[in-house]
Amino acid sequence: MTSQRIGRARQLTISASDDVDEFLFDQGLTDGLPVVPPTPARVERMLAQTRRDPLEEIGILPPNLAPLTVEKTAINAVMAGCKAEYFPTVLAGVEAIADDSYGLHGSGATTMGGAPVLIVNGPVRERIGINSAQNALGQGNRANATIGRAVRLVIRNVAGHRPGGTERATIGWPGKFTLCFGEWEERAPTWTPMHVERGFAAGDSVITAMTQSGGPTQLIDETSRTAKALAGSIGLKVAGQQHPRIPSMGELIVVISPEHYDTLAADGWTKDDVRRRIQQVAARPLRDLLESDQMGGFPKSALDSWPPFLPPLPIHNPDGSLRDDAMDVIMPKFGNDSMITIVVAGGGAGKFTSILDPLAGQVSVSKKIEDPV
Amino acid sequence: MTTASSALPNFALDDGTAQRRFPSGRSTLLCFVKEDCPTCRLSMPLIREMQDRYGEHVDVWAVGQDSEGNAVLIDEYGLSGPMLDDSALKVSFAYEIDTVPTLILTDGDGHEQRRFHGFGRDDFRDMTTELSRLSGLGVAAVNWDDYPEMMPGCGSKSMEPGIYERLKAEAEGSPIRARRIEVGQNEDVYELLYEQGVTDGLPVMPPTPERVVRMLEYTSRDPQEQIAVLPPNLAPVTIEKVAINAVLAGCKPEYFPVVLAATEAIADERFNVHGAIATTMGGAPVLIVNGPIREQIGLNSGQGALGQGFRANATIGRAVRLVIRNIGGHRPGGTERSTIGWPGKYTLCFAEAEERAPTWTPLHVERGFQPQDSVVTAVIQTAGPSQVIDQTSRTPEALGGSIGLKAAMARHAKLPAIGETVIIVSPEHYDTLARAGWTKDDLRRRIQEVGEKPLREWLADEESGGLAGATLQQFLHGKDLTEADLDRPIRKFREDAWLMIVVAGGGAGKWSGVMDAFGTGAGGTMAVSRKIETIAGVGA
Amino acid sequence: MTTENLVILDPTDEREPVRRELTQRPETISGTIALLDISKPRGDVFLNRLESLIAERLPGVATKRYMKPTVARPAPEDVKQAIRQEADFVIEALAD
Missing domain, CATH: 3.40.30.10 (Glutaredoxin)
Incomplete structure (x- = not known):
């Protein structure tokens, strides 16, 4: 087939006697699971879904510092198993992680095991079938599964992050295969959708990439009937993220199920109200957090020297020295309410809220998704 | 002949x-x-x-x-x-x-x-x-x-290679009984497999007769042997059908004995796979492998053991999930009712780094097997792992305390009586505990100690949810709550033995992981361990 | 051997029939329509009527008749091949 849109990618010829599926494993191009062979015809179909030039450079991704083109994104999207109509969402997803402020290198290289969690808002969800309802964070939906994986494969195959190489996760977590879902905006009509909170128009289709380092862990609360009590439960759970006695230095995703939303919304609570309650419940005076030889916690060493790349703590004077009343200072779990991202997703039945693990110092990025061709 | x-x-x-x-x-x-x-x-x-x-x-x-x-x-x-x-x-x-x-x-x-x-x-x-x-x-x-x-x-x-397996599949006495699906010249086999609904949303490897025959070479058992009946379809699970799903998942043939043993484990009645998959809590089998097979087939117990990038880990866990989907018939939206779900529902299989924790008893030995046995343990978990950071504790009490505080957050900070919980201790954390002579049991005790509170502190109140209703009644045995009850100490985990502690992960990084339990015991689930068949002449 | 179709094995419990995606429907009709009689009684009556209606309403479109030897078995490969090569559409007189 002659190619109109294929750009510069090197073509590998696979002999008829070779097993193409095994070949792709042997080349180290997969995450350990099978991929769809990226034939020119399949890549063409992917590229036909964008107006952008296949050779357009989206970014230079560390550690390989290789230019990421639209075409290379398409090849990895094919391998991930994407349908062609997912491609604009994948493109916006890789734009987000390629953004300088996202900090892709640190997110991949940390021993904490960072991985981009992708949350999609707007009409694209329905157009391409992104699941925001039952089992939204689980398996079984092609759009969720393959869009998240396409971004991961770009990180592996173009950026060059591989476990054992520059990817240094100690334990790792299965979200590192793929984790992408939609916010169920329509099921939470009294709440502001995430993309609108982040400055987009409600009718925009937007993807947000946020580095998380583990989870989710699930909160069960089947008995609370007031917003205050339920958000209190969520706050107690959130307080345990990373370490129950260490303030979090990263952004956090809280996925609230529809039934929990109903309880919160019935009392007129907004996302901001929930954030405030989480902060209220999770905050502790420093003296209750400090580590001892009997219990881990806020490191004593941090009292005198706080790393400058992390957000400042209220226990220090402007010159960095410890305040006299530091032990009485109420330490919030998060320096800023906006570090708590709240989205509604999940099936109609089940009183659960799921919380992911933050990663210190990472910054989430949202990108608008191109309209269909 | x-x-x-x-x-x-x-x-x-x-x-x-x-x-x-x-x-x-x-x-x-x-x-x-x-x-x-x-x-x-x-x-x-x-x-x-x-x-x-x-x-x-x-x-x-x-x-x-x-x-x-x-x-x-x-x-x-x-x-x-x-x-x-x-x-x-x-x-x-x-x-x-x-x-x-x-x-x-x-x-x-x-x-x-x-x-x-x-x-x-x-x-x-x-x-x-x-x-x-x-x-x-x-x-x-x-x-x-x-x-x-x-x-x-x-x-x-x-x-x-390739020809032999095809001939075997086509020959008289072929091990293959499954329905054959012919793929048309103009059909895309990967799309066809999506259309059949046999994938978890990710691409699968086409299960050609050649590949299935190759998989079957790695067991001494009859391909038509029925090893289980899985709900909700109550369809017979034959070794051949398991092999087909192992190919789909992307397994190498040498992984097949592990997939078979794991399938038998999840099909065990005590495991209650139906309840675990059907629950809105989102149960999924987590597979932990011990023994020599880990090295023979390259199962990762080190860096990134619970993450992506390792074919044995990725595909063995997925094969069992696909058996549940394609033979058992559980599908999200059907009998699979997870409210939120979690990515461990694609696959979660890893090995214990036994050699990295020489002073600790490996999981399979704790569960009654010999050290040199190869064993897979299947346990239902409902989310996770969520990590606990502790870079500074130097005593086992302090580090064990940190892990205990984190484990105490499971389900709800104020819900006790938690079931089987997988705790992944990283090598650096192991070192801190082992240096002081602590065993897995010492860590269990510390976790229980940290998580124990008087009943009054577990109770739901206007500030937050917590112990209430039927769960509370379990502790009162049908009687009214008295002042004396309020002081009664209640532990976070019902049994010490339900804390399934395994060492895994890379050599650097002071984080351990805690997973979320499902209900354990009657009406819930019990972890099941199975010995893995080793076949002389193949595998290594 | 290279012309042999790939065969894959069914991973399910085989209670559901194999699903195939339908070919995309063209927006206009042109070329040749195959009219396939599967040898059921009065299939010819139906197809005769259809043939004259097509001639009347779609004057630029040709029709061609095909026949399965028996209703009881799938169409033989040569009939399928002939339709594939000679026609752009097929209408099958399926049931009596």
Whole structure:
């Protein structure tokens, strides 16, 4: 087939006697699971879904510092198993992680095991079938599964992050295969959708990439009937993220199920109200957090020297020295309410809220998704 | 089948002008050859000589393994006798030919009289003597000194990888019973598999008969053996069906014994896979592997053990999930009712880093197996792992305390009586605990100690949810709450033994992981461990 | 051997029939329509009527008749091949 849109990618010829599926494993191009062979015809179909030039450079991704083109994104999207109509969402997803402020290198290289969690808002969800309802964070939906994986494969195959190489996760977590879902905006009509909170128009289709380092862990609360009590439960759970006695230095995703939303919304609570309650419940005076030889916690060493790349703590004077009343200072779990991202997703039945693990110092990025061709 | 008393399989093959049927009623010499084999070429003049000299009385048939090559041999060696076309390789396969040339002499009823393979000068000489005796004709005039004493044969085409498995799948007595789906010339097999609904949303490896046969080579068990019946479909789970799903998942054949053992574990009644998958909590089997098999097949227990990038980990966990989906019939939106779900529902399988934690008892030994046994343990978890950071604790009490505080957050900070919980201790955390002489049991005790609170502190109140309703009643045994009850200490985890502590992860990083439990015990689940079959000669 | 179709094995419990995606429907009709009689009674009556309606309403479109030898078995490969090569559409007189 002659190619109109294929750009510069090197073509590998696979002999008829070779097993193409095994070949792709042997080349180290997969995450350990099978991929769809990226034939020119399949890549063409992917590229036909964008107006952008296949050779357009989206970014230079560390550690390989290789230019990421639209075409290379398409090849990895094919391998991930994407349908062609997912491609604009994948493109916006890789734009987000390629953004300088996202900090892709640190997110991949940390021993904490960072991985981009992708949350999609707007009409694209329905157009391409992104699941925001039952089992939204689980398996079984092609759009969720393959869009998240396409971004991961770009990180592996173009950026060059591989476990054992520059990817240094100690334990790792299965979200590192793929984790992408939609916010169920329509099921939470009294709440502001995430993309609108982040400055987009409600009718925009937007993807947000946020580095998380583990989870989710699930909160069960089947008995609370007031917003205050339920958000209190969520706050107690959130307080345990990373370490129950260490303030979090990263952004956090809280996925609230529809039934929990109903309880919160019935009392007129907004996302901001929930954030405030989480902060209220999770905050502790420093003296209750400090580590001892009997219990881990806020490191004593941090009292005198706080790393400058992390957000400042209220226990220090402007010159960095410890305040006299530091032990009485109420330490919030998060320096800023906006570090708590709240989205509604999940099936109609089940009183659960799921919380992911933050990663210190990472910054989430949202990108608008191109309209269909 | 090659004993002198039983006849060789019948066949009919074309020689270009006529169909030759075996047995023919006459003594027959079958000469299996392929064109690109130098040893066959060395033998061809002798085969032609035997055809020319004895062909009137004995059927001397060359059996060639590819049609173009056969024409070349006929042409080059001036063959006038029959050259049978076995390019379909079915006869070569049925005769278990692994080397060419192979010469087999039979009587008129197809009973084998004599066989050799490769080139042996004496073998050929004895064969011509035998043909001379059978035909009553003189011995062929061959200058034997022109031939080397011996030359090893070449591999039969029927044994080539890919071809052998296809032949086996198609042969009589094939292990394959599953419905065959033909993929049209213009159909995209990956899309077809999506359309069948047999994937978890990610691409699968097409389960061709060749690949399934290769998978089945790694068990000694009958492919049609039914190892379980899985709900909700209550369909019989045969070894063949498990093999098909293992191919789909992307498994290498050597992973198959682990997949089989894991399937048996999840199909165990105590495991209650139906309840775990159907629950809105989102249960999924987590597989933990111990013993020598880890190294034999490359299961990762080190850096990123619970993450992506390692084929054995990724595909073994996924194979079991696909068995649940495709044979059991659980699908999200159907009987699978997870409210939120979690990515461990694609796959979650890892190995314990036993060697990295030499002073601790490995999981399988704690569960009654021998250290050298290879064992897979399946346990239902409902989310996670969520990590606990502790970079500064230097005493086991402090670090164990941190892990305990984190574990105390499971489900709800104020919900006790938690079931089986997987706790992944990283090597650096292990070092801190082991340096002080702590065992897994010491860590269990510390976790329980940290998580214990008087009943009053567990109770739901207006500030937050917590212990209430039916869960509270479990602690009151049907009686009213009294002041004395309020002081009663309540532990976070019902049984110490339900804390499943395993060491895994990379050498650097002071984080451990805690997973979310499902209900354990009656009405819930129990973890099940199964020994993994090891087959001599394959696997390692 | 290269022309042989790939065969895959069914991983399910086989209670559901194999699903195939339908070919995309063209927006206009042109070329040749195959009219396939599967040898059921009165299939010819139906197809005769259809043929005249097509001639009347779609004057630029040709029709061609095909027949399965028996209703009881799938169409033989040569019939399928002929339709594939000679026609752009097929209408099958399926049931009596």
